[in-house]
Amino acid sequence: MPSYNPKVIEPRWQKLWEESKTFRTPDAANKPKYYILDMFPYPSGSGLHVGHPEGYTATDILARYKRMRGFNVLHPMGWDAFGLPAEQYAIQTGTHPAVTTQNNINTFRRQIKMLGFSYDWDREVDTTDPNYFKWTQWIFLVLFDTWYDAEQKKGRPISELPIPAEVKSQGDKAIRTYRDSKRLAYQAEVPVNWCPALGTVLANEEVIDGKSERGNHPVVRMPLKQWMLRITDYAERLLDDLDTVDWPVAIKEQQRNWIGKSEGAEVDFALPSEPEALAKRGPSSLTLQALTIRVFTTRPDTLFGATYMVLAPEHALVDAITTPAQAAAVAAYKKEAASKSDLERTELAKKKTGVFTGAYAINPVNGESIPIWIADYVLATYGTGAIMAVPAHDERDFEFARTYNLPIRPVVLPPKDWLEATKVFKVLQRFFKDPHYSAGMALIKDPKVSTLSQDEAALLGRMTSLLVRGFDNPLTMTEEIYRSWITTFAECFSDEGTAINSGSFTGQPTASFKASIIAWLEKEGKGKRKINYKLRDWLFSRQRYWGEPFPILHEIDSAGNPTGVIEALTASELPLELPKLEDYKPTGNPEPPLSKAKDWLFVEKNGKRYRRETNTMPQWAGSCWYYLRYLDAKNDKAFCDSAKLKQWLPVDLYVGGAEHAVLHLLYSRFWHKVLFDRGHVPCAEPFKRLVNQGMILGETRYYAGDTFYTEDEIVAEGGKYYKKDDRSVELTPRADKMSKSRGNVINPDDVVNQYGADSLRLYEMFMGPLEATKPWSMRGVEGVYRFLNRVWRLAIDDRHEAVKLLDAVQDVEPDKETLRLLHQTIQRVTDDLDTMSLNTAISAMMEFTNHLTKQTVRPRSVLKTLVLLLSPFAPHIAEELWQALAELPSPSGRGVGGEGNHTLAYEPWPTYDPNLLKADTIEVPVQINGKVKAKLTVAADIGKDALEQAARNDDKVKSQLEGKTIKKVIVVPGKLVNLVVG
């Protein structure tokens, strides 16, 4: 038997590790801690795919390496198990989602264990376990109990919220309402994506082109009372603290964009208060004169160019300001806008639409009366839902103004180089440089020949002299030119420049204008400095069964109607478990399925009647804090013991897919900061270092239209690809995402079956840099499998019946060369592990193996070191070889399983001696004018002068230098010699 047989040795070692709990992590240890975390998976019904083991292998290698480096390593795994698929399955079959979920978890656990990861399984978590979600609910109660103190920039207990006197005077109910309005968890009426076919609300990311991601059902927008989390209060800190974490810049940038901080001003536009106008609108608009429309702008310096205003169709004041004459048109437009999803709105963004309300507002800087429109290019959810439109300097306003013929007034003069950078200018300039310019001019003016429009030709005429002069003299930008430019080329300028047409502010550059106008607005009480965020509050409730129930009660009166009073459960009442349902089918309306559980729904407490909250939490809830639960997974007194939090936090290394760049990672950070503010965790950021593994694509295929061929059916020639047996068709190579429909999914089970877990692990790391997107290749797996076979045969006699060392393995000192290469390999592998360059670490071991293969005598000590280096990558074969190579159980090895089985998992990591790295002689290239012309073999420690002499004396160099003079000599000892000749 003992040729390399992963099918036998892998299960054997997995069993040993499991039975003796080799990787159990003690909480107390006199070692430095290292917390390595994987993004835990959603256990889907289709099982593990090869993308999962990529990150898991990388972290496992690091975990095993750090253990050998003497760290107390925490490396846990668990399940993000709430989610829609199990519920859909329940609807179809009646099987409880918990059953489906446990089956899927079992499959995932089996598959993950099959890969030999060194998780501490005693810390396994499952977000659907009541003992887990008890604490998810508990954290929700913390959010519910917290308000954000903007002055202290900190979340504080709701009991510490100062109650304004006028609220206090209105009694308990007012105080209650006031408190509820300040909590981090609050209820609000918001538009949601309701999918009637699925009977649920969907998250934005679950809606594609106005249809549900699953099943392609239509989705409508409707307002529903929802639970929201006030993440916007933490926007600034979520932004600032990005500077304190070691994350990929791309992810930080994505989070910054998502938070979307912009600085500017809020400006109030008053409505004119002519009594006549008011009377016409009837009693509903009696308060009109008190109304102002508040806008947010990042460009208060363009206020003088505001020629109209636009409200979002959903803006609260639309009906109040609309004149009777416009009422019908406005109503129709509002209806149309409401029926469109956000996506449809943006899809149809090419053409801007809108309707005049009939109302006017007063521009606070110049008292001008400007028309108010509604248009769906203004979003109700951003800023104040209303804008001042400056068509001369905003692309969107510009386009809208052109469509509806609204006035465009330039108030910012672009700098000169803006004009020169425009595409049109470049074309013109090229044209003017043309020696056939005069002839060209004649042609351009000839409408039969010219491709320019009449307007363009006219502008060309007007600008000719200016532009011609412009080659030699600086071009002067004037309002006249800018105006022509806008009208002719439909290009507006939206950057910073110099103010024109702006009253006493004229002449100021944009930056100083902004500052001075904000000061003016604040003095006049017409506006103020304002920072706005794109980030919106987090819609936290779902109309689903399979999620965490909210620990919230709604008080009801004797008729069963809600009184508006909400009460949180106490910690002692947790967990609030899900009721069993007979029928998981959607209710057909937005009433969540939990409303069907009549026994569960109503409770009496302190003599009052309550109805439970029937929404459930989104899937993100459980994954927001799972990294904390691992530290103390079985604690039933707290979500985690505080000493353990102090010991283990923050996570030292977090590895997962970039698809979670924003949502999961932002939500987690938010919860963590709230817990931090409330004193439950000891640090402000949860994940110190983050690494994203890249996506693994399917095997490269070679396409001709829709038909494709595999690598061995094609032939490459001159950078092009053809079918082997028919060269008439050129093929295009492409690697696609793995998907069932493309039929290119690689199943890890199959790979392990054929080559073993060690080969799968090794291949996934050898493919390329961890962060890179890379295509799968079965041939590549074969390659690393052959490598492991070679390592095996370095030590083991594969023709022998028992696992027996080859005679070549001897207790002798390694020769000089082998010793040098060994230490070099230790260095390379160690350095590569520290930088997570796992692909090159494997290359280094391959090179050393290739060297050893050629040796007829293989010192046992050398093989043992190689095995230790290999062990984090391919632990099973390493353990097996370690056992064969080690005559005695190593005293430092923790016993695993039965007699004679000793793991290498806690062996000290090999160290290298820098003095042994150097060879006695090295090859140094000699360049002449930067090109390598000769190579010298010299002593490694040769001095600068000696090296130059050696180069000059070299025959090849001499012949190259014949008849030339050396102008300069560069000698880099140990590296090269470069002779510069004339």
Added chain:
RNA sequence: GCCGAAGUGGCGGAAUGGCAGACGCGCCGGACUCAAAAUCCGGUCCCCGCAAGGGGGUGUGGGUUCAAGUCCCACCUUCGGUACCA
């Protein structure tokens, strides 16, 4: 459009500013074998040349430098994210 990443052999990919293509795959040749598989040894960037040797070469065009895949400027392409955010 904006933000981010990346462009290197037939393929995956290596290269603190210092010999481009490590390592693996594939391919070619050889050994072993009756034969095949497996394994082992050698070769393999392109062009000219029997060879010795010579020339070219890291998306494109410029630049810095004795020396550039690597640094700087401009552009092109691909991938990922995001998108009326005022």
